[in-house]
Amino acid sequence: MKKLWTFKGGVKLAGFKNLSKPSVVKSLPLPKRIILPLRQHIGEPAEPIVEVGDKVYKGQAIATSKSFISASVHASTSGTVIEIKKHNIPHQSGVSELCIVIETDGKDEWYPNIKPNHNPEDLDVDEIRARIREAGIVGLGGAVFPSAAKLKPTRQIDTLIINGVECEPYITCDDALMQSCPDEIVQGVLLLRKLLSPLECIIAIEDNKPDAIEAIKNSIKKLREQGEGRVATIKVIAVPTVFPTGGEKQLIKVLTGKEVPKNGLPYEVGIVCLNVGTTAAIRNAIYLGTPLVSRYVTVTGPLAKQPANYEVLIGTPIEDVIQAAGRVSVDNCAVIMGGPMMGQLLPDSQSPVVKATNCILLEDITPDIHTNVMPCIRCGSCASACPMNLLPQQLYWHAREKSFQKLDHYNLLDCIECGCCSVVCPSKIPLVHYFRFAKSELKEHELNTKIAEQSRVRTQVREARLERIKREQDERKAQRKADRLKKKAAKQKSVEETLVE
């Protein structure tokens, strides 16, 4: 039995996980249109490599990027590119970003170049990395960090953690994946093991998912019986159900006792952490040659008619998914992408399912967060609940005052916006909302400072230039005057000389 640590804070929440019955995964009819945003990941947006009118196949790359922190976008079904323009993306702001819109042809025809790899074990590590990059795989747990960038660490990796914790209430897509495709996940872990050569591999699952734990354990047993000895190094560990154990930093603390340094990445303490969905996607990219074109999405919530897990093509309009799940209209219904704790309230349901969409939660129209807000009584519950060791109460005062220096001093940017402080606040103060607000203010303040600095330099340079031009003009003028005088003097001299002669 491996020793487990605990992180400070966190809250125990009601799960509501049985609502979406993770043992079954349903499929959806092909949508009429597929909308693929060019930025579904952290980093630079991909650039389109197709044009309007082009015929595309399922799995064909339609946008790529040369930038290291970026990911390609692939057509998720066959059809014709009808538009490359700005379209709503699933974000609480409701802003638009450049998207490729495909009208589907109903054939769902795979790109002919995509072929299964019969000897995936023979590929060398660089080839595997290149294929993961080409497949457009990003972290499917929600952070959507391009996976290829994680898999070339500059130091020895001690622990590879596969995150199947899924700690948010309602969401069961990872649970469903672990139950339906455990072999894919275990094979993915073996591939990652080859890339990273870690000392240990851990698949971490919350102890409220006994079926998933069972499925993964059975898969490991089966592979071992088939003579695959390497699976013996994979440990399946049940972690206690406390929100937010699924947070990368919290999970690392629970499993290894290590803390990721401020502004640092897990590899700096010898750890790489990947979601189970990402691991399965990596396996499929190597074994089957298929890029990331679909994912499991939980459609659930008090207002969902048929809560369930669906395999959804990336780019399917959220509206279509909701309709397929039995609900005809989204009137009087709050559509949240993600869970109730960290999800985003979407202003409309026209936007598509993206790589980050793990859950579509249908709730009652969120009551105004300001109703019944009472003054802070300084009870300190928020500080005890904060899993990042922050002082939400202090941050709250400074956020209201927009004291940027103080906010920075109290490490506002380390806040993971998990929502624990808001949940425990007896005065119902929307603390996380304040922190999100303060973060965007801080970001804007920093941007303005940068622009001001740039303007200052440009003004100085311009003034120096104007001065130089003026000086040069003056010098030229003086020079001309001097020349004129000299000429005049010379002329006079010659006249005098002739006179003398």
Added chain:
Amino acid sequence: MAIFIITLLALFFGIALGYFSIRFRVEGDPIVEQIDAVLPQTQCAQCGYPGCRPYAEAIAKEEAEINQCPPGGEDGIKALAELLGREIIPLNPENGSADEDGRMIAVINEETCIGCTKCVQVCPVDAIVGAAKHKHNVINEYCTGCELCIPPLCPVDDCIQMQPIELTVSTWKWTQPSPYDHGRAA
């Protein structure tokens, strides 16, 4: 004896002070630098001075009040008051009103631009490119939104206009939750 010691000390400190004033000489006026660092560097001249730096110098000399910078707005006045240990005062309406719409930049309509170079010459941060009788254009990243280039400077009516910068995921901002109502809510 006492007189001798005092004279010696006076001499010693005099020499030391003289030496250090040369050794650690401060170039320029540090308070001007600090004020200049707080100002938004829009270079719009709404304060009545030709740019942010001259305004900073005027504040340092106590020739100008700290409430003459509309782009800096309330936050700017607060920062200046904190820096200089002065009272926070409201923005002087004679200098203009604070812009609530967020960052604006100048946009040139290439259809109507006659290539007069007036805006190119006046731009304090060299954000406009163009040559005589050729269309001009604004480099968006460099524009401070000072409005020096818009009509009446621009001789064409609908050529240069101020427009808000495009909202993206990275520039979108969360709104401030309204402060609690002290429990008096229904």
